[in-house]
Amino acid sequence: MTIAVRIALAVALTFTGGCRENRPDSTPAASTATAPATHDIDRAGMDPSVAPGDDFFRYANGGWLKKNDIPADRGSFGVGSVLVDRARERTHSLLEAAGTAPDGSVERKVGDYYAAYMDEATIEQKGLAPLRDELAAIAAIGDAHALAAYIGGTLRADVDALNSTNFDTDRLFGIWITQNLNDPAHAVPYLMQGGLGMPDRDYYVQSGARMDRTRSAYRAHIAAILKLAAIADPEAKAGRIFDLERQIADLHATRTESVEVSKGNNPWPRTEFNRRAPGLDWPALFERAQLDRADTIIVWHPGAIRGIAALAPRVPLDTWRDYLTFHAIDRRPGVLPKAFGDEAFAFFGKTLSGTPKRQDRWKRAVDATSTALGEAVGRIYVQKYFPATAKAQLQEMVAKILAAFDQRLDGLSWMAPKTKAAAKAKLRTLRVGIGYPDAWRDFSALSIVRGDAFGNAERAEMFDYQYHLAKLTHAPDPSEWWMTPQTVNAVNLPLQNALNFPAAILDPPYYDPAASAAIRYGAIGATIGHEISHSFDDQGSQFDATGRFTNWWTPEDLAHFKDASARLVAQYASYAPFPDLHVNGQLTLSENIADVAGLSAAYDAYRAARGPAVPAGDDQNFFVSYAQSWRIKMREELERQQVVTDGHAPDEYRADTVRNLDPWYGAFDVKPGQRLYLAPSDRVRVW
């Protein structure tokens, strides 16, 4: 539902999910940033010559902005990049050390996975041999039944409709297995559209010279991969493979449609698929995918599923075989000989994301290991880098922020008592995961072999799929985590009424356990408040305390919520990062509401934590800590792209959220006439 609170666009590093390693990755070179020694706000990074009431972001960050440039290999630079670099460097040292752990231990699996990935000589020497069986299986597809069965055998748990909202898979369909949104007592498979090599249907269907160039480059990439694999007639085959993908893309729902839960909630009985989506041999597909144990499957993209099924028999089997061959090779370029990886980077890295230089192998190896053995790596990570004292302190902060929210609910005049009671029930049962899961996933049955990087990647993916399939036979586990501890990110899980705050984001400057309450609540406290508030906004109001998809708001509540938020729309629409470009107040509304609500609750919680005697300067530290957590420099192209496409406003304006809180005016003596001054009636209090 909602992720990347403070790091939208600053980092695209995702350790979780089934992302291909050569997909766009803005992760930078190693940074020299270190944790602060003073446990204070960064006073040297401020600019006292700027009046806080005129430009709070520059007052808090002007000194840092003057001293720092964006490194040449990045689109932006800020606190998020510092945390990502640090988490990866730490993970790297753990993986190197794990290589000598006792045989058979989970640590050793982690070390062996990393070592096998780093063993370029063996990978080179094996060539395409690790793919021999798979390519033979594709060549043997002789009829529609075999085609459906083969496709079923390729499916993995590689998408996510509600938590991290990942809809991208190059397999013909994506599978997500979790709690049924209509029946919280049972898990169910969610079936999604897939089958595209490029990241979204827009790349195939949008007109314009820029997209035309990208399409030509992709077609050339397909041909180049086939040629490297010594497959005959690569150009003609690339043309037919591309045409097939373009037909699939035409059937795909848009990204905007994909995030609408009501459009995705289509439970179909498994035995009805041949009738509802004729063309594919669904029983054969489900049997090979091991989904024949599910009676119901939720079809998230019914139009695309029907369309792809109908397309299947119209496309010659030869074309299907070529298409499946290409994707089998192109799916794991990092564990094939260098020529395949270089070709994949030339397209996915350079052409699609503008990254000039391929990441060092050790960084790709760290990320690949972290994806394949996520919680096994995470367990070692938190043992070394996330002390129990930090977890206890954060849990106490969460309790105080939840209490502040509860009190704010009491004070709401516009919400119907019935809705308020439901909101409070949801708040009471919200599970806030801090650092790492209570129970660790067991990797002992996964076989990891030195010298078999390709096989390790395949086995890890199948092991992960089996883990998710097993959920179909037990009651859902509401404490399940969806991010690994070494991920710099945070997520709201609407079906579980839960939040995950991985250990790697709970690190300075977002969170410094030795800093004062004001500084802690201003930074990580506001983030925690932000994520909590998403459970109660226009999105969160679609799921009740048990994760059931049901709207518990009255129409009057919703109308009032929209009315109260109109002023926030106008406030953000007045910001113009460039003379010809204003922030879209509507597009960013949900996130801006969460910022106001999160900061307000964090402020209340910090005051409650400190008691009535607040030392002079503490309020100032709270607000400066908040604005410094939004510290970033961004290239113009990237900021323009964010303003047009991203649900989060540019970080500079998120820092200016402070102008909606009364105590900020007192703390900095902000007066009418100053640029950020708002009359009390114009300050927005949604919660």
Ligand SMILES: [Zn+2]
């Ligand atoms: Zn958010």
